[in-house]
Amino acid sequence: MTAAGSSLAGLRILIVEDETLIAMMLETLLGTLGCRIAGSAATVTQALDRIVALGRDLDAAVLDVNLGGEKVYPVADALAARAVPFMFATGYGPRGVSERYPDHMVIAKPYQLPTLSRALQSLF
Amino acid sequence: MIASPGFAYLAVTAAVALAVVALFMAGWLARRERRQRRHQRLIEAVVENSPAVIYVKDLAGRYLMVNQRYIDIFRLERAQVIGKTDFDFFPNDVAAAFRAMDERVAVTETALTEEETAPLDDGLHTYVSVKTPLRDEAGLSYAVFGISTDITEQRRAEEALHASERRNRLIVETALDAIVTIDHSGRITEWSPQAEAIFGWPPADALGRLVDETIMPERYRAAHKMGLERYLATGEAKVLNKRIELTALRRDGQEFPIELSITPIHEGDVVSFCAFVRDITERKAVELRQRVLLDELNHRVKNSLASVQSIALLSRVTSPTLDQYYESLDGRLVALARAHDLLTQGSWEGASLAEIVEGTLAPYDDPGQTGTRGIDGIAITLSPNAALTLHMAFHELATNAAKYGALSRTGGRVDVHWHETDVDGVPVIRLFWRETGGPEVSPTEHRGFGLRMVQQGVERELEGKLDLSFDSAGLCCAMSLPVSAKVMPA
Known part of the structure; x- marks a missing residue:
């Protein structure tokens, strides 16, 4: 389980996910891949605050698209502006982000560890 | 008296001349009578064989003459008819109506054309009757001459046509779809009440307007004109005879989705187009x-x-x-x-x-x-x-x-x-x-x-x-x- 994630070891990942259970799972999965959790935000504001606070200490982010009715795009824009790679994870599938980031990496919920691992590697 | 040769000659000559004249006269009279008889027979033939009902009644309404057609359709003997009045064969109200027209002709001394109704074996028939007074040598009316033509079939056809038109009109007016017809130049020639409801233009304002300027957003108008011209020139059509979804324009400038089908109507060389239009805003929503x-x-x-x-x-x-x-x-x-x-x-x-x-x-x-x-x-x-x-x-x-x-x-x-x-x-x-x-x-x-x-x-x-x-x-x-x-x- 960890072999696939070896190249991801030590990466500092920001989680943006409004559902606690899913955020907790993602923390566990990223831990399995050897990543560190740079932060876990449930709202756009929390995420933007966290990005500013982290500065350069952030390597990548996994973004849920719909945060309790609020779209995650301002967070994506902020990451893009800082050249921090990120991916989307959404129950809507690729169609869920086509409006703003049509060609961006998207994984569909629910996803498995190898999918998450491959998607993260493809960001670098 | 001794007849002188000169007198005798004269007398013979006169006699011969008289004889010639008499002979000539007799011949002329005979020819005239033949001609008159022929003429008479011709008239009789025309009258007898006419598909119209022809009759002459005196001023008291008694039949002086009826043609074969009369005899046939009312199933009477000629002898039964002559000298009798309409009251002898027809119900009172029918006979009274006939009589009333006859009297109007006699009183006004002019020819009249009116519609009359007569009961036949298969029901009431409608006639157009032309009646005219007949005058004697002194110029006094002594009879009414009439020709009545059966127009029942034409009338039925007309009524059927009217009924069908009424029905079509009702369909157009009560249809849930708007019905819009345009001529070959794209001008609106028919505009149903539903069209007013959908597009906001009352018929008085819509009729005669260019359809593209009335119900199409500006960006589609050029394509519409090209399509219309192409069809008129080549008969080639992309949008005819099928259901299409488009964006239409309301009078207030609002755009909304419609579904429509357009059918070309060819009448001789003239082409028009009939469109059934449905507002599908609800369905889209x-x-x-x-x-x-x-x-x-x-x-x-x-x-x-x-x-x-x-x-x-x-x-x-x-x-x-x-x-x-x-x-x-x-x-x-x-x-x-x-x-x-x-x-x-x-x-x-x-x-x-x-x-x-x-x-x-x-x-x-x-x-x-x-x-x-x-x-x-x-x-x-x-x-x-x-x-x-x-x-x-x-x-x-x-x-x-x-x-x-x-x-x-x-x-x-x-x-x-x-x-x-x-x-x-x-x-x-x-x-x-x-x-x-x-x-x-x-x-x-x-x-x-x-x-x-x-x-x-x-x-x-x-x-x-x-x-x-x-x-x-x-x-x-x-x-x-x-x-x-x-x-x-x-």
């Missing part, structure tokens, strides 16, 4: 709503499955045996399902905090005891996500209480109460979960997935604060939840 609902449903199902996946993974971390794993997984999945039930009852707009607390504690009711729990607080509505999270959090607290805390022994009790207060000017819901009457608990027993879930839910998701204290009385869990769209006092 329903389609969109359905798509949004389906997307939303799909999203929710995927998220629920992701939650289940998460529960399966996280329960494994804290379950030493397969049986314990199954037990906690089972309990958490049922709690998730209950949360969904509560949200579905509220149309996924939210759920009440009291119901969530009540629902998570109810399974641990001790049948022999009353008052194992006390729940008290103001009405709070939780957003769907907050409801899901707090439902899972209270499920974890209740399960822990049942396993290790106050609900693990008789006489134990859980009290949950909450109220609204103010922390540094920010409205906050303070909630206390207090266990009493249970065994003494230590923090270590509680550091499993359950309390992590409670802590993450309250602090990360709901941006609140969580304080856990363990004392000899049992667990006390204090939450501060900022009032927001997620946590709203009702």
